Amino acid sequence: xxxxxxxxxxxxxxxxxxxxxxxxxxxxxxxxxxxxxxxxxxxxxxxxxxxxxxxxxxxxxxxxxxxxxxxxxxxxxxxxxxxxxxxxxxxxxxxxxxxxxxxxxxxxxxxxxxxxxxxxxxxxxxxxxxxxxxxxxxxxxxxxxxxxxxxxxxxxxxxxxxxxxxxxxxxxxxxxxxxxxxxxxxxxxxxxxxxxxxxxxxxxxxxxx
Numbered sequence: 564x565x566x567x568x569x570x571x572x573x574x575x576x577x578x579x580x581x582x583x584x585x586x587x588x589x590x591x592x593x594x595x596x597x598x599x600x601x602x603x604x605x606x607x608x609x610x611x612x613x614x615x616x617x618x619x620x621x622x623x624x625x626x627x628x629x630x631x632x633x634x635x636x637x638x639x640x641x642x643x644x645x646x647x648x649x650x651x652x653x654x655x656x657x658x659x660x661x662x663x664x665x666x667x668x669x670x671x672x673x674x675x676x677x678x679x680x681x682x683x684x685x686x687x688x689x690x691x692x693x694x695x696x697x698x699x700x701x702x703x704x705x706x707x708x709x710x711x712x713x714x715x716x717x718x719x720x721x722x723x724x725x726x727x728x729x730x731x732x733x734x735x736x737x738x739x740x741x742x743x744x745x746x747x748x749x750x751x752x753x754x755x756x757x758x759x760x761x762x763x764x765x766x767x768x769x770x771x772x
Contacts, residue, residue, distance in 0.1 A: 573656075579585040609671040618674055619683040625670060626688045632665030639695040641703050643729065652683070654678045655703060659685075676705065684709035694718070698745060723752060 565594040597617045601610040612618060625681050644650045653675040654720050661670040676682070686693045697718040699705045704727035707715055717724065726733030737755055744751045 567722065573758070582751050594671055596730070605668075607669040607671065609673065610673070610676045615674045615680070615682060617673075619682065619692070621672065622659065622685050623688060625672070631661075631663050631670070633661045633663055633670065636660065636689040637664065637669075639692065639699060641699055641729075643703075651675070653676075655680055655705065657682065657699070657705070679706065681702070681706045681708065684714050685724065686714075701727065704730045705728055 597613050599611040601608065601611045607697070612621070614619070625631055640658045640660065642656045642658075643654065644656045645654050655676045655678075656679075657674050657676060658670040661672070663667075663670060674682075682696070682699070682705055684692075686696065687709070696707045697716050698713040700707055701718040701720055706713060718770070723739065725738050728761060736757065739752050740755045741750055741752055743749075
């Protein structure tokens with residue numbers, strides 16, 4: 564008897580999920596023509612946008628709509644896809660990851676950007692996105708703003724750092740170096756100086772040197 568009740572409950576729950584997914588599917592097709600394509604299952608939903616012009620509107624809908632129960636953004640993932648076959652002349656692939664607590668589903672929202680792409684800030688909707696947005700600017704150089712005002716701040720690198728580590732737009736040696744100054748008796752930052760005469764070059768293999 565218990566097995567039968569459990570089976571009926573699982574079947575009813577599955578029917579509710581399917582009905583809910585069909586309603587969302589109809590809603591996205593009807594009202595969001597800027598969606599390139601999306602994947603919808605019982606466990607997650609992955610939406611691919613044609614461009615980032617309506618990104619903020621869609622995130623606002625996900626936050627405030629009764630279809631979802633999204634309270635936080637888990638992660639904002641960025642990938643450099645310039646050398647991949649499906650890049651289509653884009654440089655970065657940015658994916659927002661949300662969690663729907665009511666249905667226990669993951670919502671993935673993906674947009675493709677150029678080298679100097681711009682993303683709207685969503686900190687007024689999800690305060691936890693502040694750390695993630697600063698990381699995108701610091702590591703990839705993606706411009707992030709709200710109502711035309713840029714809110715870019717460094718996170719892992721210092722404010723005098725030039726370039727972005729994961730964008731690979733600076734020499735491996737860097738531009739500045741930190742050294743201890745005996746005159747000022749403190750650590751200072753000065754322009755990098757690589758003197759060749761102070762180096763010893765050995766062209767022998769390491770097992771013969």
